[in-house]
Amino acid sequence: MTPKNNILIGIIIALLVVASYNVDANPIDFVEGLPNLVVVLDEMVQVEPKYIPTAIWAMFETIQMAFIGTVVGIAIALPLSMLAARNLNSKFVYAPIRAFLAAIRTFPSILWALLFVIMVGSGAFAGVLAIIMYTIGFIAKLQYEVIETIDSDPMDAVGSIGVSKVQLITYVVIPESASHLLSQMLYMFDYNIRQTSILGLVGAGGIGFYIINYIKFFEYGKAAIFMIVVLVTVLIIDWISVKIRDKYIIKSQHGMEVKTK
Amino acid sequence: MNQIQMSQNSSFSLISTKKIIQMSDVWTSYDSKNFALEGINLSIDRGTNYSIVGPSGSGKSTLLKLMNGMMIPSKGIIKIDYVTPQMNNKKFKKMMHTIGYIPQSLGLVKNISVIENILLGSLPRLTKVQSLFKKFPENEITEAKRIIKLVGLSGKEERKVYMLSGGEKRRVAIARALMQKPTILLADEIVSELDNVTAREIMELITDAQKTMNLTAIMVHHDMQLALEYANRVAVIKEGKKILEIGVEGDNIVDFQTGDMTTQEIMEMYSDDA
Ligand SMILES: Nc1ncnc2c1ncn2[C@@H]1O[C@H](COP(=O)(O)OP(=O)(O)OP(=O)(O)O)[C@@H](O)[C@H]1O
Numbered sequence: 001m002t003p004k005n006n007i008l009i010g011i012i013i014a015l016l017v018v019a020s021y022n023v024d025a026n027p028i029d030f031v032e033g034l035p036n037l038v039v040v041l042d043e044m045v046q047v048e049p050k051y052i053p054t055a056i057w058a059m060f061e062t063i064q065m066a067f068i069g070t071v072v073g074i075a076i077a078l079p080l081s082m083l084a085a086r087n088l089n090s091k092f093v094y095a096p097i098r099a100f101l102a103a104i105r106t107f108p109s110i111l112w113a114l115l116f117v118i119m120v121g122s123g124a125f126a127g128v129l130a131i132i133m134y135t136i137g138f139i140a141k142l143q144y145e146v147i148e149t150i151d152s153d154p155m156d157a158v159g160s161i162g163v164s165k166v167q168l169i170t171y172v173v174i175p176e177s178a179s180h181l182l183s184q185m186l187y188m189f190d191y192n193i194r195q196t197s198i199l200g201l202v203g204a205g206g207i208g209f210y211i212i213n214y215i216k217f218f219e220y221g222k223a224a225i226f227m228i229v230v231l232v233t234v235l236i237i238d239w240i241s242v243k244i245r246d247k248y249i250i251k252s253q254h255g256m257e258v259k260t261k
Numbered sequence: 262m263n264q265i266q267m268s269q270n271s272s273f274s275l276i277s278t279k280k281i282i283q284m285s286d287v288w289t290s291y292d293s294k295n296f297a298l299e300g301i302n303l304s305i306d307r308g309t310n311y312s313i314v315g316p317s318g319s320g321k322s323t324l325l326k327l328m329n330g331m332m333i334p335s336k337g338i339i340k341i342d343y344v345t346p347q348m349n350n351k352k353f354k355k356m357m358h359t360i361g362y363i364p365q366s367l368g369l370v371k372n373i374s375v376i377e378n379i380l381l382g383s384l385p386r387l388t389k390v391q392s393l394f395k396k397f398p399e400n401e402i403t404e405a406k407r408i409i410k411l412v413g414l415s416g417k418e419e420r421k422v423y424m425l426s427g428g429e430k431r432r433v434a435i436a437r438a439l440m441q442k443p444t445i446l447l448a449d450e451i452v453s454e455l456d457n458v459t460a461r462e463i464m465e466l467i468t469d470a471q472k473t474m475n476l477t478a479i480m481v482h483h484d485m486q487l488a489l490e491y492a493n494r495v496a497v498i499k500e501g502k503k504i505l506e507i508g509v510e511g512d513n514i515v516d517f518q519t520g521d522m523t524t525q526e527i528m529e530m531y532s533d534d535a
Pocket residue numbers: 291292297315316317318319320321322323324365
């Protein structure tokens with residue numbers, strides 16, 4: 001380890017201490033608070049099974065919200081990502097689109113939800129709109145990055161036939177990046193289910209609404225049911241996406257690695 | 262400009278249909294410092310099987326890219342069928358539809374099938390709606406199948422391109438170019454990485470197509486022997502300059518600077534550069 005690195009580590013530790021002091025992060029408080037957790041956990045294990053159907057129904061609503069948000073978000077993001085890709089457009093096109101997308105990304109989904117609750121009132125619709133906005137900002141960036149890494153070779157070759165840009169996108173860009181785009185879409189759906197689960201915190205629908213209310217009224221046992229349902233759902237979706245990825249995506253990506261040369 | 266000068270000692274109409282590619286004192290560079298080509302003069306007759314040979318880095322690929330408008334010269338004049346090759350030139354853009362270009366790395370779309378790759382050559386002939394919905398007309402599909410047979414890929418129509426051998430991939434690239442109903446075929450070292458037998462099969466295929474379709478084929482080669490075997494004309498490029506151009510008719514070789522030469526002499530001249 002060089003002296004330069006030692007100084008760097010020293011600086012990071014110093015910043016950590018100063019920042020912790022500033023935000024009042026005291027490890028002693030954490031230790032002293034642990035018994036409270038035991039109380040919560042104790043109440044949580046006293047689950048009330050009769051709430052399971054409600055929880056599952058709420059989760060189902062959450063999944064539907066995430067699904068609509070993901071599909072609509074992607075449908076809007078895809079054309080935007082084509083316009084934001086540097087290898088397909090001039091600076092005058094991609095620069096403003098990228099700035100727009102960056103602006104959208106500065107808001108986390110919960111803030112979008114808050115904004116839409118104010119706009120359209122509380123409920124699932126506000127949550128769906130929030131997920132759409134978040135998905136656009138997030139997935140468009142992932143996608144234009146994928147598009148920018150595709151092989152320029154088939155683009156040049158097919159481009160030199162004198163085809164239009166739309167043709168180039170439909171016949172070269174999308175097939176060449178399809179497996180990556182698909183894998184990102186799955187990831188986004190997965191991620192959006194987790195996000196939608198907490199949007200209820202600000203009244204934007206979904207299962208989070210129940211969780212936050214039971215916690216507010218110290219009904220940890222009921223909250224626990226809903227949290228377990230979220231956990232199980234996320235695990236199942238995770239497992240399904242891995243299966244889909246293995247079956248369709250890994251296979252075709254393997255093919256992409258075979259060079260023509 | 263060239264055709265006007267030439268028309269002075271011959272009939273204008275005859276000359277104007279004969280020359281398909283003309284370059285006059287063409288210079289070009291990728292960066293501001295070094296020239297990849299320095300003062301190239303070329304004149305290629307319609308229907309010629311033209312070869313460009315030269316050592317690595319001499320500017321062969323660059324020369325082809327100038328002919329399909331992917332690069333523009335920093336100095337000098339290029340005319341393809343009397344049109345300046347530039348992507349933003351409307352007249353040339355239309356001409357690109359019938360210039361088949363096979364880059365050194367082939368430029369195939371790897372995740373789609375053989376027939377889908379070949380059909381790309383017909384894209385300029387599709388209507389907007391057909392192209393948007395990937396609905397190729399029946400006659401184009403028939404044509405694609407005919408070409409698949411011609412290049413010897415029967416039975417592999419639905420195979421994904423990444424699963425093909427090197428020789429088969431080259432056949433797909435040729436088929437895509439033929440699907441364009443080309444008047445000019447530009448091929449960059451298409452047989453360089455193949456074994457001798459396959460290389461000759463591919464060369465026969467192109468030469469046959471070139472003769473039956475009255476194509477002008479311009480092919481870059483690494484191997485002088487191969488170029489002499491198939492081409493009517495061979496240009497040798499070295500360090501961005503054309504150092505030799507010869508006409509080939511059977512065993513007779515004509516050097517345009519010094520008169521008749523033997524194959525042996527040409528090979529010796531070339532081996533100095535390799
Ligand atoms: N994209 C590029 N950017 C910068 N310089 C380049 C680029 N492509 C080629 N060059 C340079 O231009 C010169 C000519 O390259 P070119 O590719 O035309 O050679 P070549 O004769 O086709 O070589 P090879 O037989 O290896 O394919 C070389 O000096 C090369 O380094």
